[in-house]
Amino acid sequence: MRTTLPEGLVNLADHEAFARSVLSAQADAYFNGGAADELTLRENVLAWQRIALLPRVLQPLAGAHTRVELLGRTLAHPILIAPMAYQRLAHPHGEMATALAAAVLGAGLVLSTQASTPLEDVARLVLAESARGPLWFQLYLQADRGFTRELVQRAEAAEYEALVLTVDAPVNGARDRERRAGFTLPPGISAVNLRGLREPDPVVLRPGQSALFDDLMTHAPSWDDVAWLRSITRLPVLLKGITHPADARLAVSAGAAGLIVSNHGGRTLDTVPATAMLLPAVAQVVGGAVPLLVDGGIRRGTDVLKAIGLGAAAVMVGRPILHGLTNAGAIGVAHVLRLLRDELELAMALTGCSSLVGASEALAKPMSSP
Numbered sequence: 001m002r003t004t005l006p007e008g009l010v011n012l013a014d015h016e017a018f019a020r021s022v023l024s025a026q027a028d029a030y031f032n033g034g035a036a037d038e039l040t041l042r043e044n045v046l047a048w049q050r051i052a053l054l055p056r057v058l059q060p061l062a063g064a065h066t067r068v069e070l071l072g073r074t075l076a077h078p079i080l081i082a083p084m085a086y087q088r089l090a091h092p093h094g095e096m097a098t099a100l101a102a103a104v105l106g107a108g109l110v111l112s113t114q115a116s117t118p119l120e121d122v123a124r125l126v127l128a129e130s131a132r133g134p135l136w137f138q139l140y141l142q143a144d145r146g147f148t149r150e151l152v153q154r155a156e157a158a159e160y161e162a163l164v165l166t167v168d169a170p171v172n173g174a175r176d177r178e179r180r181a182g183f184t185l186p187p188g189i190s191a192v193n194l195r196g197l198r199e200p201d202p203v204v205l206r207p208g209q210s211a212l213f214d215d216l217m218t219h220a221p222s223w224d225d226v227a228w229l230r231s232i233t234r235l236p237v238l239l240k241g242i243t244h245p246a247d248a249r250l251a252v253s254a255g256a257a258g259l260i261v262s263n264h265g266g267r268t269l270d271t272v273p274a275t276a277m278l279l280p281a282v283a284q285v286v287g288g289a290v291p292l293l294v295d296g297g298i299r300r301g302t303d304v305l306k307a308i309g310l311g312a313a314a315v316m317v318g319r320p321i322l323h324g325l326t327n328a329g330a331i332g333v334a335h336v337l338r339l340l341r342d343e344l345e346l347a348m349a350l351t352g353c354s355s356l357v358g359a360s361e362a363l364a365k366p367m368s369s370p
Contacts, residue, residue, distance in 0.1 A: 001092050005328045005335055012299045012320045015336055019090075019323035027089045029181035031322050034266035035173030040274070041266030044297030047274030051306045052364035056352030064354040066344055070108075070291055070313050071162065071236060071257065075133055077341050078314035078356060079304065080108030081321050081333075082265075082295050083138035083164065083240075088116040088189050090326040095122050098325055101333035103129035105341070110136045110164050110316065113151070114191040123158035136162040138240070140169075141221040141229065143200040151193065152233050162257065163233060166264075168241025170220035173268040226254045238293075243278050245285040252289050258313075259286065261294040265318055276306070283311025301343020305351070309359035 009015050020028055034041030066077040081102050088094030095117040102109040103126045111122050119137060126135050137155040142148045155163065230237050236257030242248050243263055251259055261279050263272040275296035283292055294307050295316035307315045317340065324332035348354075351362035 001329070002327065003329045003331060005331055009327065009335065011339060012323070012336060015320060015323040015327055015332070019326040023090070023326055026181045026183045029175075029177045030086070030089065030183050031084075031319060033175055033177030034270065035175055035268055036270035038177070038266060038270065040263055040270050040272045043274040044263070044266055044276070045299055046297075047276035048297055048299070048303040048306055051276060051310075053302060053305070053347070053351055053362050054364035055350055056361070059352030059354065061349055061352070061354050064345075064348060066341065066348070066356060068308075068313055068356055070134065073134055075108065075314065076106040076131070077344065078308060078312075079337060079340055079344075080110060080133065080136075080293070080314055080316045081337075082316035082318035083110040083112035083166075084318055084322060085112045085114030085191065086116045086185065086189055087322065087325060089186075090322050091329050091332075093329050094325075096125060097330035098321060098333050099125050101324075101330045101337060102126065103132040105334055105337040106131050106133050107337050108133035108136065108314070110138050111160075112138050113140045113193060115193055116189050117192065119155060119160070119193050120158045123160060127159055134161050136160060136164050136238070138164040138166060139229075140166055141225055142194075142197060144198050145228070147197050148229075149232055152229070152235075154193075156233065156235060160235065162236045162238060163229070164238045164240050164260065165221075165226065165229060166240045167221065167226075168243070168262065168264050169268050171268075173264075173270065175267065223250060223254055226251075226256070230255055242282060243272060243275075245281050248282045248285045252286060256290060258291045258293065260316065261292060261312070262316075263296055265296055276303075276310070279307065279310045279312060286311075298340075301340050301345070302347045304340060304344045305347045305353070305356075305359055305362060308356045309361075309363045 006018055068075050068078040095115045099109055099122045126132050137160040238258035239251045239256045240260035241262050242259045261275050261282050275294050279294050291313040293314050293316055294312045298315050298317050304315050320336050321333055324336035353362050
């Protein structure tokens with residue numbers, strides 16, 4: 001169990017390479033794999049790289065800052081940790097190490113429903129840090145609505161500040177890499193917050209019926225369930241997995257407190273466009289009615305600046321956090337967060353941005369045809 005940072009890690013790509021050299025084949029497939037041919041997985045990273053920045057020089061930058069406003073709070077920087085399951089696969093300290101690093105570095109934390117650590121333990125650790133960022137709980141709606149209600153009540157009692165409802169994964173994608181590796185959870189690691197969940201009674205299918213459409217999808221959530229969730233909680237509800245402008249309109253109409261533009265890190269439907277390409281259209285439709293966040297492929301501070309410039313209020317970072325966690329526990333996660341924030345400040349300084357309010361001015365506009 002490593003708790004000191006390996007030498008030579010100077011960026012997030014270094015963290016990924018080292019982590020993949022030490023993870024088991026099964027854990028590597030689960031954390032780093034995507035759906036089908038993994039085109040969306042790769043494109044998420046490449047799309048940010050294709051967006052160009054246009055520097056301004058000799059700008060007054062004394063007192064510049066990375067602060068942003070989000071759901072009534074002032075954040076030191078716009079970097080949150082995305083919800084990720086089973087983090088004890090990466091390091092024995094799992095979600096507790098991630099939470100500690102997030103709290104100390106002022107990063108928001110979104111805890112997964114499928115965390116391998118009780119949600120109450122994580123909350124107690126985060127809430128003890130005065131400089132922490134927001135603490136949110138990610139939710140998958142279960143077929144057992146009574147269990148879902150109890151889970152929401154637990155999150156409220158533990159003082160989570162918002163619910164993040166994932167809406168883009170009613171079923172898992174075709175994860176070829178996981179299947180080749182024969183991924184299964186090892187003994188001692190499970191979705192501890194789902195203990196006691198009763199599986200729905202199996203449906204007896206008639207000849208010609210589909211196990212997906214005539215059984216599993218009969219329990220899939222709908223827009224009515226978003227309204228139900230809002231009715232049973234006092235917490236703001238954000239929807240994660242919005243990619244289509246029409247769904248963004250519906251989400252705002254349904255009372256969502258915020259939207260997260262996400263293609264699930266390329267883990268569900270392959271060939272979905274990169275989130276960098278999806279964000280502008282969603283931002284245009286929403287028009288500032290609710291805050292937007294984005295995840296998928298954020299690997300540099302320049303990516304963070306570009307995301308804010310395209311209309312996001314903040315970004316969520318996933319796999320790089322797992323890489324840092326694998327490499328050095330809480331120290332590794334803290335290093336990943338610090339690298340991103342330092343690179344963001346450098347990008348702002350070199351494009352003449354004194355605050356993220358002006359991030360859109362840092363983006364190079366496409367040249368018009370003659």
